[in-house]
Amino acid sequence: MIDFKQASKLYSNRTQPAVSNISLQVDRGEFVFFVGPSGAGKSTLIKLIFREQALTSGEIKIEGRDLSILKESELLSHRRKIGMVFQDYRLLKQKTVYENVAFALEVIGRSPEEIRSKVPAVLAEVGLAGKEKAFPTELSGGEQQRVGIARAIVKDPLIILADEPTGNLDRDNAWQIMELFEAINRRGTTVIIATHALDMVEHMKKRVVALENGLIIRDERQGSYSYEHKCI
């Protein structure tokens, strides 16, 4: 479903590419971790899939569509298929939990009826039933990230992209968030997570794509990844 072919990204003010010659296929329904040291290129890969950044050379196709030749309207429909989750949650502080999630549907033109039925269901799914009227500042970090995930899944995306989603959370909350991603993936959504949390990666037994200096140095299928031996 996601197909990188010899893909490279050189940011305009840099001499070294952020990612080089990436060839990578991710199938529908997979759960993939991007790991690697700071600056390895994990976030860049996520931004390239979302088409927040454009490639310098090579190709990325999502469901057979070449991302480098999308028109403006096609770009919007591409992004609607993707739910983004961020380390710092990026919630709208002046909106309640309910309004934050509803807003994700409002901006893509969904009907008030759909919003009224979907938002409570998704909030219940992420464990936030009863918190609809709270504002983000009244929530714990774990709860804020649940809102971030609810906002990402409410539009039924094909792909969830999460950049260091547990980076600001304590261990217990981080595990709960990972379990939530696992449940979302079990329903068929492709999940891609960039993370430094190698203990979790090892425990989750999913596919692991390891990057270093913009190159894929390993691509290990479910369960074969052991970070203790890999020194990243």
Ligand SMILES: Nc1ncnc2c1ncn2[C@@H]1O[C@H](COP(=O)(O)OP(=O)(O)OP(=O)(O)O)[C@@H](O)[C@H]1O
């Ligand atoms: N907008 C940008 N402009 C210029 N250089 C950038 C930009 N974004 C990232 N880079 C550079 O590209 C390289 C890869 O960065 P990237 O953020 O993809 O790494 P990362 O593996 O996600 O790192 P971290 O784990 O610290 O988030 C780094 O050298 C970084 O400085």
